[in-house]
Amino acid sequence: EVLLVESGGDLVQPGGSLRLSCATSGFTFTSYAMSWVRQAPGKGLEWVSGLSGSGGTTYYADSVRGRFTISRDNSKNTLYLQLNSLRAEDTAVYFCAKGGGFDTYYFDYWGQGSLVTVSS
Amino acid sequence: EFVLTQSPATLSLSPGEGATLSCRASQSVSSYLAWYQQKPGQAPRLLIYDASNRATGIPARFSGSGSGTDFTLTISSLEPEDFAVYYCQQRSNWAPWTFGQGTKVEIK
Numbered sequence: 001e002v003l004l005v006e007s008g009g010d011l012v013q014p015g016g017s018l019r020l021s022c023a024t025s026g027f028t029f030t031s032y033a034m035s036w037v038r039q040a041p042g043k044g045l046e047w048v049s050g051l052s053g054s055g056g057t058t059y060y061a062d063s064v065r066g067r068f069t070i071s072r073d074n075s076k077n078t079l080y081l082q083l084n085s086l087r088a089e090d091t092a093v094y095f096c097a098k099g100g101g102f103d104t105y106y107f108d109y110w111g112q113g114s115l116v117t118v119s120s
Numbered sequence: 121e122f123v124l125t126q127s128p129a130t131l132s133l134s135p136g137e138g139a140t141l142s143c144r145a146s147q148s149v150s151s152y153l154a155w156y157q158q159k160p161g162q163a164p165r166l167l168i169y170d171a172s173n174r175a176t177g178i179p180a181r182f183s184g185s186g187s188g189t190d191f192t193l194t195i196s197s198l199e200p201e202d203f204a205v206y207y208c209q210q211r212s213n214w215a216p217w218t219f220g221q222g223t224k225v226e227i228k
Binding site: 037044045047050059060061100104106107109110111 | 121152154156158163164165166169170175176207209211215216217218219220221222
């Protein structure tokens with residue numbers, strides 16, 4: 001059974017930092033791309049960042065490039081998202097999602113989400 | 121950046137009726153389009169990938185069609201559990217991989 005479990009969401013002040021984690025199991029982690037997708041309260045889905053199975057290629061939405069960093073630890077089957085210089089508009093539920101292939105970005109499994117709230 | 125426009129925003133139907141949801145891309149995405157279902161408080165669920173391939177465990181009443189810029193998700197006969205928000209998403213060769221704004225299928 002494929003499982004994705006996010007953690008690390010919290011209330012943080014504007015300008016602050018946070019690291020999200022996504023622990024995975026049930027599939028060969030290094031064979032699949034992974035992504036982060038967020039959803040602001042009452043809004044639609046926004047793809048944030050992704051990286052290939054090896055982690056050698058990373059991708060970012062313009063809205064987060066230069067502030068967020070995606071990474072993966074293939075020895076721990078875990079995906080990370082480092083969020084820096086946070087803004088109020090980054091407030092959202094952050095989902096990690098498994099890609100359909102090594103560098104393929106439709107998302108066949110999702111975690112339950114981790115809430116990040118940016119507020120003073 | 122590829123923009124996806126979904127229509128209608130809301131679809132009001134009764135159980136047993138058929139539903140047709142549309143997704144239009146600002147430029148060709150070939151067949152690289154997926155559909156997701158999301159219920160309140162839940163993560164999205166993949167229904168269709170690469171325009172017409174049903175994901176694992178998805179009932180046959182869900183089907184996808186289209187290529188290039190125009191795509192359709194069809195639900196042949198709505199079950200009570202199908203009332204939800206549906207999103208399309210493109211996975212063209214270049215990031216960002218964008219989602220449509222969603223279509224809500226509600227009970228009439």
